[in-house]
Amino acid sequence: MSESERDSEARPVAPATEPQEDPRIQGEKHPIARMIAVGLIASVIGTAIVLWMDWFPTDASSAGNDIDTLYDVLLICSVPIFVLVMAVAIYSVWKFRARPGDMRDGAPIHGNTRLEIVWVTIPFIMVSALAIYGWIVLDDLEAKQPNELNVNVTGQQFNWSFGYPGEKVRSNTLMLPVDRPVHFRINTEDVIHSFWVPEFRLKSDAVPGLTTQIRLTPTREGRYQVVCAELCGLGHATMRQVVRVVPAGEFDSWLQEQRDQAGGP
Ligand SMILES: [Cu+2]
Numbered sequence: 001m002s003e004s005e006r007d008s009e010a011r012p013v014a015p016a017t018e019p020q021e022d023p024r025i026q027g028e029k030h031p032i033a034r035m036i037a038v039g040l041i042a043s044v045i046g047t048a049i050v051l052w053m054d055w056f057p058t059d060a061s062s063a064g065n066d067i068d069t070l071y072d073v074l075l076i077c078s079v080p081i082f083v084l085v086m087a088v089a090i091y092s093v094w095k096f097r098a099r100p101g102d103m104r105d106g107a108p109i110h111g112n113t114r115l116e117i118v119w120v121t122i123p124f125i126m127v128s129a130l131a132i133y134g135w136i137v138l139d140d141l142e143a144k145q146p147n148e149l150n151v152n153v154t155g156q157q158f159n160w161s162f163g164y165p166g167e168k169v170r171s172n173t174l175m176l177p178v179d180r181p182v183h184f185r186i187n188t189e190d191v192i193h194s195f196w197v198p199e200f201r202l203k204s205d206a207v208p209g210l211t212t213q214i215r216l217t218p219t220r221e222g223r224y225q226v227v228c229a230e231l232c233g234l235g236h237a238t239m240r241q242v243v244r245v246v247p248a249g250e251f252d253s254w255l256q257e258q259r260d261q262a263g264g265p
Pocket residue numbers: 155192193194228229230231232236239
């Protein structure tokens with residue numbers, strides 16, 4: 001009798017049986033369907049909540065409508081994905097948690113090619129479509145307008161100042177005539193700042209060595225605030241200046257007043 005024959009006699013081979021279903025998932029034949037149902041309900045609720053929320057103050061510029069619509073589209077696309085992923089993750093952690101004293105290994109799980117193709121393709125298509133949509137909106141907003149008022153914006157730690165080219169006027173209040181297109185050229189004297197009037201929606205960094213620009217038309221008279229939206233030092237939170245959008249006649253007389261003061265004794 002050879003050595004291998006003796007071995008097989010000594011250790012009887014266990015009879016081949018069908019693999020047992022893991023008792024922990026018995027009765028959970030289609031947990032994925034239930035998870036997706038929970039995720040879909042949560043997505044509808046989540047999307048309704050974020051659309052109901054007021055994210056920005058009332059808009060006061062020509063860019064407001066387009067930016068708000070773009071923001072809503074981004075929310076409608078991203079909230080359901082976030083909520084669905086979190087719903088599946090939280091449901092799984094709760095439903096398939098190890099009971100006290102259960103020291104067994106988890107069931108072995110292998111890759112799923114079809115699922116992986118789906119979860120790469122869908123986000124790729126969504127992100128590409130949103131990027132194209134955002135680019136079209138931005139391109140539209142950046143188009144040159146007739147009869148633009150040029151305003152030079154200068155940021156420094158920790159205030160903003162505004163120059164009206166050709167007028168030799170500099171001001172710490174941003175005075176703008178209503179319904180006239182404005183072309184802002186934005187600079188900084190020190191570190192990076194970010195020029196933002198929430199009611200106008202558009203925002204642009206002020207970067208050392210560069211002149212950045214934005215175009216918009218103020219459409220609502222009122223008093224707003226320029227906010228620095230880039231952490232720029234200890235006084236960052238105080239880096240706010242008044243914006244006033246006034247009728248054209250009032251703007252002209254203000255400009256005349258500033259000219260007189262600049263050319264005064
Ligand atoms: Cu700043």
